Amino acid sequence: MADVEVESALTPVDPPASKSRSTWRSIGVIVVLIGVVVVLLSQGLLSSLNYFETVDQALGQRTSLGTKVIRLEGVVEPGTISRTNSGASFTLTGSGTHHVFVTAQGSPPQLFQANIPVVVVGHFVSTTSLSFAGTQIMVKHSSSYIAAHPNRVKAPNGTSR
Amino acid sequence: MIMLSRRLLGPVTLLLLALTFWLGLWITPPDAVQGNLVRLLYVHPPIAWVALYVSFGTATIASCLYLWKRTRSDVMDRIAHCAMEVSVVFIALTLITGSIWGRPTWGVWWAWDARLTSTAILGVFALAYLALRRANDDPTLRARRSAVFAILTAINVPIIHFSVQWWKTLHQGASVLTSNGTLNVHGSMLWTMLIGFVGFTLLFFWLLRYRYRLEVKRDLKVADAVVEALALRRREGV
Numbered sequence: 001m002a003d004v005e006v007e008s009a010l011t012p013v014d015p016p017a018s019k020s021r022s023t024w025r026s027i028g029v030i031v032v033l034i035g036v037v038v039v040l041l042s043q044g045l046l047s048s049l050n051y052f053e054t055v056d057q058a059l060g061q062r063t064s065l066g067t068k069v070i071r072l073e074g075v076v077e078p079g080t081i082s083r084t085n086s087g088a089s090f091t092l093t094g095s096g097t098h099h100v101f102v103t104a105q106g107s108p109p110q111l112f113q114a115n116i117p118v119v120v121v122g123h124f125v126s127t128t129s130l131s132f133a134g135t136q137i138m139v140k141h142s143s144s145y146i147a148a149h150p151n152r153v154k155a156p157n158g159t160s161r
Numbered sequence: 162m163i164m165l166s167r168r169l170l171g172p173v174t175l176l177l178l179a180l181t182f183w184l185g186l187w188i189t190p191p192d193a194v195q196g197n198l199v200r201l202l203y204v205h206p207p208i209a210w211v212a213l214y215v216s217f218g219t220a221t222i223a224s225c226l227y228l229w230k231r232t233r234s235d236v237m238d239r240i241a242h243c244a245m246e247v248s249v250v251f252i253a254l255t256l257i258t259g260s261i262w263g264r265p266t267w268g269v270w271w272a273w274d275a276r277l278t279s280t281a282i283l284g285v286f287a288l289a290y291l292a293l294r295r296a297n298d299d300p301t302l303r304a305r306r307s308a309v310f311a312i313l314t315a316i317n318v319p320i321i322h323f324s325v326q327w328w329k330t331l332h333q334g335a336s337v338l339t340s341n342g343t344l345n346v347h348g349s350m351l352w353t354m355l356i357g358f359v360g361f362t363l364l365f366f367w368l369l370r371y372r373y374r375l376e377v378k379r380d381l382k383v384a385d386a387v388v389e390a391l392a393l394r395r396r397e398g399v
Contacts, residue, residue: 109268
């Protein structure tokens, strides 16, 4: 009887299943991660790897674009901004030779002004028109930062004029 | 020398951050285009620098050192874990400060362009790293899997960096680390921003240091609990 007890005490015991449990949990984390990344990519990169079409590109693809909603990028031409009751109208220019007239709904952003690049969400009014109906204006400001009035004259006591 | 630098880390960090905020809010001029909105320049890019390169980079390098047999140790695993935790905080701050800056400048809180989307994905990767660590009970297995994961997800960092060059994005291009080496920030705005870079980098190391100490104490507590449990079993005669 004692021999049987000693023998059962020495019988190898299977290790707890912690390693396989950890593996399944790790797989679970990876599966959730892949799902989240796919969702983010479908919102972002896959549908709009290039976030906008430039004026030149949009006019080059005019026939295929039709009245599809796109994001149109261009520089606001000076002297063309006109504020309306529902938003603003202005002309976007591409490389200088191509222009698109935009009528946008909603208040433009704070930095909206002439000679600034903007991205307008909207669509061409018709399949042949060069007028663009915008629903949202975004300003694409540059990466240059320069002090306002850098040549401001300083008085002898150090104050600026 | 090391003791002195440890003691000075906190006060120097505080001093540089205070200097950044003072210069950024009161001394530097407004921008010619953005006006006073430019003052987020002294916060958002430094935080993004720490999130992408310093903290995620530290976690990746520590993971590489863990996987390399010559330098494999619990220290490297702890550093990788702690750096990734701090990285989550800085990535979240990058997205929040960027959003606060984007609303008045771009006109939107968020845009699904390549830069912003890939940064959000980096945040998801960092959270997944922490989840992966919680999913594994065995310390060696946990350390190894986490290290491999950190190295694989680090590929996202150069994607984020070059996204504004490879694709058309709403987010503007680089102002400091430009492709042709030019600096697009001028005068006092530049060196205030650089002081911010140094200040927030030191803040990361200060946070990492304290987080690491907490991790060591936690590991010691676990080890003590194991020793106590074994002693209890022996007293019970099992």
